[in-house]
Structure formats: C-alpha cells, structure tokens
Amino acid sequence: xxxxxxxxxxxxxxxxxxxxxxxxxxxxxxxxxxxxxxxxxxxxxxxxxxxxxxxxxxxxxxxxxxxxxxxxxxxxxxxxxxxxxxxxxxxxxxxxxxxxxxxxxxxxxxxxxxxxxxxxxxxxxxxxxxxxxxxxxxxxxxxxxxxxxxxxxxxxxxxxxxxxxxxxxxxxxxxxxxxxxxxxxxxxxxxxxxxxxxxxxxxxxxxxxxxxxxxxxxxxxxxxxxxxxxxxxxxxxxxxxxxxxxxxxxxxxxxxxxxxxxxxxxxxxxxxxxxxxxxxxxxxxxxxxxxxxxxxxxxxxxxxxxxxxxxxxxxxxxxxxxxxxxxxxxxxxxxxxxxxxxxxxxxxxxxxxxx
Amino acid sequence: xxxxxxxxxxxxxxxxxxxxxxxxxxxxxxxxxxxxxxxxxxxxxxxxxxxxxxxxxxxxxxxxxxxxxxxxxxxxxxxxxxxxxxxxxxxxxxxxxxxxxxxxxxxxxxxxxxxxxxxxxxxxxxxxxxxxxxxxxxxxxxxxxxxxxxxxxxxxxxxxxxxxxxxxxxxxxxxxxxxxxxxxxxxxxxxxxxxxxxxxxxxxxxxxxxxxxxxxxxxxxxxxxxxxxxxxxxxxxxxxxxxxxxxxxxxxxxxxxxxxxxxxxxxxxxxxxxxxxxxxxxxxxxxxxxxxxxxxxxxxxxxxxxxxxxxxxxxxxxxxxxxxxxxxxxxxxxxxxxxxxxxxxxxxxxxxxxxxxxxxxxxxxxxxxxxxxxxxxxxxxxxxxxxxxxxxxxxxxxxxxxxxxxxxxxxxxxxxxxxxxxxxxxxxxxxxxxxxxxxxxxxxxxxxxxxxxxxxxxxxxxxxxxxxxxxxxxxxxxxxxx
Numbered sequence: 001x002x003x004x005x006x007x008x009x010x011x012x013x014x015x016x017x018x019x020x021x022x023x024x025x026x027x028x029x030x031x032x033x034x035x036x037x038x039x040x041x042x043x044x045x046x047x048x049x050x051x052x053x054x055x056x057x058x059x060x061x062x063x064x065x066x067x068x069x070x071x072x073x074x075x076x077x078x079x080x081x082x083x084x085x086x087x088x089x090x091x092x093x094x095x096x097x098x099x100x101x102x103x104x105x106x107x108x109x110x111x112x113x114x115x116x117x118x119x120x121x122x123x124x125x126x127x128x129x130x131x132x133x134x135x136x137x138x139x140x141x142x143x144x145x146x147x148x149x150x151x152x153x154x155x156x157x158x159x160x161x162x163x164x165x166x167x168x169x170x171x172x173x174x175x176x177x178x179x180x181x182x183x184x185x186x187x188x189x190x191x192x193x194x195x196x197x198x199x200x201x202x203x204x205x206x207x208x209x210x211x212x213x214x215x216x217x218x219x220x221x222x223x224x225x226x227x228x229x230x231x232x233x234x235x236x237x238x239x240x241x242x243x244x245x246x247x248x249x250x251x252x253x254x255x256x257x258x259x260x261x262x263x264x265x266x267x268x269x270x271x272x273x274x275x276x277x278x279x280x281x282x283x284x285x286x287x288x289x290x291x292x293x294x295x296x297x298x299x300x301x302x303x304x305x306x307x308x309x310x311x312x313x314x315x316x317x318x319x320x321x322x323x324x325x326x327x328x329x330x331x332x333x334x335x336x337x338x339x340x341x342x343x344x345x346x347x348x349x350x351x352x353x354x355x
Numbered sequence: 356x357x358x359x360x361x362x363x364x365x366x367x368x369x370x371x372x373x374x375x376x377x378x379x380x381x382x383x384x385x386x387x388x389x390x391x392x393x394x395x396x397x398x399x400x401x402x403x404x405x406x407x408x409x410x411x412x413x414x415x416x417x418x419x420x421x422x423x424x425x426x427x428x429x430x431x432x433x434x435x436x437x438x439x440x441x442x443x444x445x446x447x448x449x450x451x452x453x454x455x456x457x458x459x460x461x462x463x464x465x466x467x468x469x470x471x472x473x474x475x476x477x478x479x480x481x482x483x484x485x486x487x488x489x490x491x492x493x494x495x496x497x498x499x500x501x502x503x504x505x506x507x508x509x510x511x512x513x514x515x516x517x518x519x520x521x522x523x524x525x526x527x528x529x530x531x532x533x534x535x536x537x538x539x540x541x542x543x544x545x546x547x548x549x550x551x552x553x554x555x556x557x558x559x560x561x562x563x564x565x566x567x568x569x570x571x572x573x574x575x576x577x578x579x580x581x582x583x584x585x586x587x588x589x590x591x592x593x594x595x596x597x598x599x600x601x602x603x604x605x606x607x608x609x610x611x612x613x614x615x616x617x618x619x620x621x622x623x624x625x626x627x628x629x630x631x632x633x634x635x636x637x638x639x640x641x642x643x644x645x646x647x648x649x650x651x652x653x654x655x656x657x658x659x660x661x662x663x664x665x666x667x668x669x670x671x672x673x674x675x676x677x678x679x680x681x682x683x684x685x686x687x688x689x690x691x692x693x694x695x696x697x698x699x700x701x702x703x704x705x706x707x708x709x710x711x712x713x714x715x716x717x718x719x720x721x722x723x724x725x726x727x728x729x730x731x732x733x734x735x736x737x738x739x740x741x742x743x744x745x746x747x748x749x750x751x752x753x754x755x756x757x758x759x760x761x762x763x764x765x766x767x768x769x770x771x772x773x774x775x776x777x778x779x780x781x782x783x784x785x786x787x788x789x790x791x792x793x794x795x796x797x798x799x800x801x802x803x804x805x806x807x808x809x810x811x812x813x814x815x816x817x818x819x820x821x822x823x824x825x826x827x828x829x830x831x832x833x834x835x836x837x
Contacts, residue, residue, distance in 0.1 A: 165718070
C-alpha cells in the first residue's frame with residue numbers, strides 16, 4: 001500500500017507543476033489521486049499531505065534499505081550445480097623443492113631451508129578430501145560427532161597469556177557438515193562432492209582437519225618457510241609468477257573470472273591449477289605457476305601452514321584468497337586464525353620429506 | 356604583476372587563504388591518489404592512472420608509499436589546525452606570521468617531495484626534503500607552543516565567562532598549550548622509531564602486527580604514535596570549533612579542565628605503553644572519558660547557542676519544540692560541525708569500545724577480519740575530522756543561502772551514510788557469515804562509495820568556486836584578504 005502511494009505521490013508532484021494553484025492530493029489509504037479534494041497548498045490539510053508525502057518517501061526508502069540488508073543475511077546460493085572445468089593439472093602431483101637459501105619476506109631477509117622437501121602442486125581438492133574422509137572414518141582416525149567430523153589432537157602448550165585460548169588435548173573439529181557452503185556431500189555413510197566442485201580446493205576445513213589429512217598420507221602441513229620458498233623460488237618476486245599481477249593471473253576479489261561472473265565479486269573458488277595459461281570458453285588465463293611449478297600459491301584460497309603463533313594459538317595462513325585484492329596476494333602477506341576456524345576461502349596443501 | 360602579488364598574499368598570508376590552499380592540495384591529492392584504490396581500482400582506472408602519471412609502484416614498497424601518503428595529508432591537516440589556532444587564539448602578529456610561514460613551507464615541501472619519492476621513483480634528495488618538510492612542521496609546532504605559553508601576563512583572561520585560574524590564566528589556552536606540547540612529544544614518539552625502522556627499510560602497517568603477542572618497543576611506539584596523533588588532531592579541532600562558537604560560560608569552565616586532564620592522561624597512557632603495557636590501554640580509556648565529556652559539553656553549548664540566536668532573529672519569544680528543532684537545523688554548517696562530533700561517538704567510539712569489550716569474539720575471527728575492522732575504524736575517525744574541517748571552512752568562507760544548505764547537508768548526510776556503511780562493513784562478521792556476505796559487502800561498498808563520492812563532488816564544487824573567484828578582480832578573496 002505504501003509503495004503504491006509512493007508512486008502515486010510522485011505523480012502528484014508532477015501534476016502540481018501543471019495545476020498551478022490547485023493540486024491533487026493522494027489518498028494514503030486508497031493510493032489513488034483525487035482531484036476533487038484539491039485545495040490551496042497553504043492550507044493545513046495540504047501541509048499535512050506534504051508531511052505524509054515525506055513520511056511515505058522515507059518509509060519507502062527505509063523499507064527498501066531494510067530489505068536489502070535482510071537479503072544480505074540470507075543463506076548464500078551455494079548449491080547451484082556447476083559444470084566441471086578440466087584444467088589439465090594433476091592434483092596428485094608433487095614437486096621437489098631443494099634445500100638452500102632464498103629471499104624471505106617483504107624486507108628480503110635471508111631464508112634458509114635445511115632439508116629438501118616435496119610439496120603438492122595444487123591445493124587438496126574436494127574429491128581428494130572426500131576420499132580421505134571415507135578412508136579415515138573406516139580406519140577410525142576421524143569420526144562423526146553429530147554433523148561434524150572430528151579427530152584427536154594432542155593439544156598446544158598453554159602459556160596463560162591475555163586473550164589466549166587453550167587448545168587442549170582431545171577431539172577437535174575437522175569439518176562441519178552443517179555449513180551450507182561445504183562442497184562435500186554425505187549420505188550417512190559415504191562422502192562425495194557436489195557436482196562440478198570435484199577439482200576445486202577443499203574449503204571449510206579446520207587446521208586440525210588439514211593436518212589430519214596430510215598426516216594420513218604420510219605428510220604434514222608445510223612450515224611457513226617451506227611454503228614461501230615453494231611460492232617464490234630464490235629471487236625477490238612478489239608474486240609466484242613474477243613482479244606484477246594482472247586480473248587473469250589469480251582468483252582474487254573483483255578479478256572478473258568466469259566464476260565471479262556467475263556469483264559476484266567475492267566469487268567462488270576456481271578449480272585447482274585454473275590459472276595455467278589456458279583459455280576456458282574464451283576466458284584467457286595467465287600462467288600463474290611458481291618457479292617450482294606450483295599453482296594457486298596466490299589467490300583462490302588461503303592455505304593453512306604448520307606453524308602456530310605462540311601465545312594466541314593462531315595458525316598462519318598464506319597466499320591470499322578469492323576474497324582479497326591483488327596486493328593481499330603478495331607472497332609475504334599473511335593471515336592467521338584459530339586452528340578450529342573454517343572458511344569458504346581457506347584450504348591447504350601438504351608437504352612431505354623428499355624421497 | 357600586482358594582481359598576482361595580491362592573490363599570492365591572500366593565499367599565503369591570510370588565514371582563510373592558507374586554509375584554502377591546504378584544503379585544495381589535500382583535495383588534489385585525494386583526487387589523484389583516490390584513483391589507486393577502491394572502486395576505481397576495481398574498474399581498472401588505477402592502471403590507467405599509474406601509466407598516465409608515470410608512477411613507479413614497486414609491490415614491496417606499498418606500505419611505505421601509503422605511510423608517506425598518510426603523512427603528507429596529515430601534515431596539511433596539522434597546518435590547517437595551526438592556521439586556525441593562530442587566528443583564533445591571541446598570539447602576537449609576528450609569531451603568527453612566522454609560525455604560518457614555517458608550517459606552510461614545511462607541509463608543502465613534505466607533500467610534494469614525499470609523494471614524488473613515494474610514487475615516482477626514488478630520488479633520495481626528495482626523501483630528504485620530505486623529512487626536512489616534516490622537520491619544519493615540527494619546528495613550527497615548537498614555535499606554536501612557545502606562542503601559546505599560557506602564563507604570559509598579556510594573555511590573562513579579562514572576561515570571567517571564560518574558564519580561568521585564580522590568577523586569570525586562560526584554561527583554554529592551557530588546553531591548547533598542552534595539546535601542542537603533547538603533539539610535539541608524540542611526533543617524536545613516532546619519529547624516533549620511524550627513523551630507526553626507516554634506516555633498515557622495514558616499514559609496516561600497525562594492523563599487520565596487531566596479533567603479535569610480543570611486540571618490540573619500536574613497534575609499540577609506532578602504534579602508539581598513530582593513535583595519539585589522530586587523537587590530538589581531534590582534540591585540537593574540538594578546541595578550534597569551541598573557539599569558533601565562542602565557547603564560554605559555566606560549561607566552558609567545566610569542559611576546559613576536562614580537556615586538559617584528558618589530553619594529558621591519554622598522552623601519558625600512550626607514552627607509557629613502552630613501560631607499562633598491560634595497563635596502558637586502561638590509562639588511555641580513562642583519559643578518553645573526560646575528553647568525550649568536554650566535547651559533549653561543547654556540543655550542548657553550541658546547539659543551544661544556534662537555537663537561541665536563530666529564535667532571536669525570528670523574534671520568537673516562547674518557542675515550541677518544533678521551532679527549536681527547526682532553529683537548530685536551519686544552518687547545516689554550524690549544526691553539522693557539532694553533529695559530527697556526536698556522530699563520531701556512534702561510528703567510532705561505540706564500535707571501538709564494543710570491540711575492546713568483545714575482543715574475545717573478535718579474536719575468533721581470522722586476522723584479516725580484525726584488520727578490516729581496525730582500518731575502517733580509524734578511516735572513519737579521519738574522515739569525520741575532515742568533514743568537520745570542511746564544514747568549518749565553509750562557514751568561515753561565508754557560504755550563503757542555497758549553496759550553504761546544499762553544501763552543508765550533503766556533506767553531513769552523504770558522509771554519515773558512508774561512515775555508517777563502513778561501520779556495518781567492518782563489523783559484518785558479527786551478523787553475517789563469510790559465505791553469505793556478498794550482498795552485504797556489495798551494498799555497503801556501494802553506499803560507502805556513493806556517499807564519499809557525493810562528499811567529494813561538493814568539495815570539488817567548493818574548490819572550483821573558490822578557484823573561479825580568484826580570477827575576479829574584487830572577488831570574495833579580496834574581502835577575505837582584508
């Protein structure tokens with residue numbers, strides 16, 4: 001009713017320019033223009049009508065704003081079926097990173113890797129993680145607790161610092177099935193992947209869940225140093241592929257990739273290895289590989305690393321994500337979160353001792 | 356030639372001219388450097404701007420560039436406040452001239468060469484000039500503090516309506532002096548660690564190290580420096596606005612000691628962070644309370660005065676509530692200066708207190724979310740300070756009738772809507788999940804950008820008007836010069 005009246009009032013305004021002395025009044029209840037009730041604009045009734053008009057406009061404005069904000073709180077559209085995009089990059093592949101010095105951080109310190117190691121070429125995918133969960137549940141290294149996958153962790157040393165959250169030994173969350181943006185499916189027995197997301201990075205996995213995955217297959221999460229050397233090589237480049245970032249180098253905020261066009265600027269994850277120089281239905285990607293051949297070391301999803309931040313128990317996250325601007329994708333940028341934190345923009349990859 | 360000299364004298368020797376130049380330079384910097392971030396970056400304008408201006412941006416130097424940009428703008432703001440203080444507080448003419456001249460050379464040299472160094476390749480002579488400019492600003496501050504020395508007999512208060520000590524010393528002047536001295540000390544508090552970090556080129560943004568459980572004394576000093584400088588700029592502006600409103604009477608007697616106590620306690624709290632870190636924040640909070648109280652007293656005084664003057668002009672003897680409200684809102688420039696002080700309590704103070712109280716919740720967020728909240732928080736405070744300066748300048752320059760109404764209300768409404776949207780954006784994790792935030796982010800960003808853009812458009816209009824006025828033989832500038 002108010003909306004109708006608002007529209008009608010707009011018409012009333014237009015009419016008032018044509019009828020100089022007399023003007024129509026909008027009946028608030030019926031929402032129609034009534035020329036019979038037109039009166040002098042200075043009369044008290046007309047003044048009241050003016051006030052009503054202002055209230056109606058304000059009401060409309062606030063109602064629309066409220067609707068907009070409420071719509072913002074609605075559940076995200078995450079269940080839409082997606083066509084699987086083949087990138088040609090093998091998520092099972094590992095590369096060897098040699099021991100030795102490298103340029104560390106923004107201020108170009110000397111970093112040193114004592115032992116060579118291997119690291120995954122891509123982030124762990126949804127398909128890989130679903131396969132792991134099925135195996136881990138069978139072997140008992142992870143178990144279901146309600147709608148959560150949990151597993152044992154031996155705990156962190158507690159220092160009693162201000163704002164320090166104690167991470168005790170016990171079962172901790174690996175993956176919550178309650179989050180609608182999880183790309184995994186679970187039929188009560190077996191985990192699967194929502195169609196199209198098989199080769200997207202596994203997200204909404206906690207640090208505990210990431211660590212458990214890597215250890216299940218005989219690996220571990222990379223340390224920050226290992227992660228950075230794998231991303232940067234031995235020179236001082238700020239991005240894995242070189243010195244500047246273009247929109248088609250990585251999945252970042254407002255980078256206009258095809259998935260972003262579907263969903264919005266925040267976008268969605270892209271399949272692992274998507275930025276490899278190939279063209280996908282006319283969308284030409286740049287080759288975003290690191291010097292050692294790793295993909296997605298900038299953008300797409302933040303990656304858990306092994307190191308913990310003593311005193312507050314945050315774990316370091318590296319690489320930037322689809323939700324960050326390009327400058328957050330610089331190699332030395334970091335994020336951190338509690339080990340039980342899970343997010344649609346956080347994933348991981350594993351490292352292991354070099355064979 | 357004479358015409359140029361006359362205009363030069365107006366722009367660089369009169370208070371209104373000096374303020375205009377500083378605002379114009381800040382506007383220019385905002386217009387050019389604003390292209391490098393926000394929606395213009397998303398639209399690809401920043402790449403065009405970088406090529407067009409021939410900027411040389413090295414990724415690893417981004418933080419350093421930003422800090423230089425902040426400092427160049429901050430120097431100009433400090434200069435504006437200094438011009439206003441030397442105009443509004445009694446100081447000797449020759450002191451006013453030397454302070455204004457020094458700070459003008461200081462901030463312009465700092466601005467020009469700082470930005471040239473930061474964004475157009477590294478000529479280290481330019482970096483030296485950037486530091487030299489800042490040193491001149493500091494030296495002007497020393498001269499200001501000397502000029503404001505409150506215990507000089509000739510500055511004793513003659514009118515008992517203004518806060519004064521038993522011996523007649525102006526308490527407001529003490530407040531200005533304390534503010535100036537605290538600012539000088541706090542500038543050193545940042546400059547010394549800044550020079551140490553600078554020597555090793557290890558620049559950082561405060562929000563980057565917020566979760567480091569152990570911070571070095573130099574890092575603490577930098578964090579303290581940026582907080583206290585913004586606070587002291589806000590305190591100085593409150594004192595300036597108070598003088599602009601001719602703040603006096605009983606409320607003035609209460610407010611000025613509160614302002615002095617608050618400024619001293621906050622400054623002590625910030626400086627103490629190096630030695631008593633666990634309680635430093637408590638000291639700062641204790642000091643903030645009297646400053647806030649003093650600002651509320653000023654707002655109460657100012658709004659009552661606006662209403663009283665307007666009703667007297669309308670010859671209304673016994674006004675109704677609606678008439679009082681109408682009188683309060685009839686002049687958006689005067690109303691707005693004080694309203695922004697109140698509004699700051701909602702979008703800066705309240706959120707700041709909330710986040711401090713609920714830090715346990717905030718620390719459940721990832722670091723990036725906390726950084727966004729912190730960055731939004733101080734950007735809003737800086738933005739509100741800017742809008743108060745704009746409203747004050749527009750009032751000083753004598754905007755009239757419709758231009759006054761449009762300018763005033765657009766600055767107030769557009770900026771406040773933008774600040775509210777930023778507040779929602781920075782605290783979004785309290786009420787929306789990461790997966791569901793897209794529409795909220797889109798809306799808040801759209802509103803923020805639109806609000807800020809509208810504010811900048813009216814600022815640009817004001818600047819164009821003043822520029823056009825300079826081409827008139829006997830324009831407004833000539834009257835202001837007199």
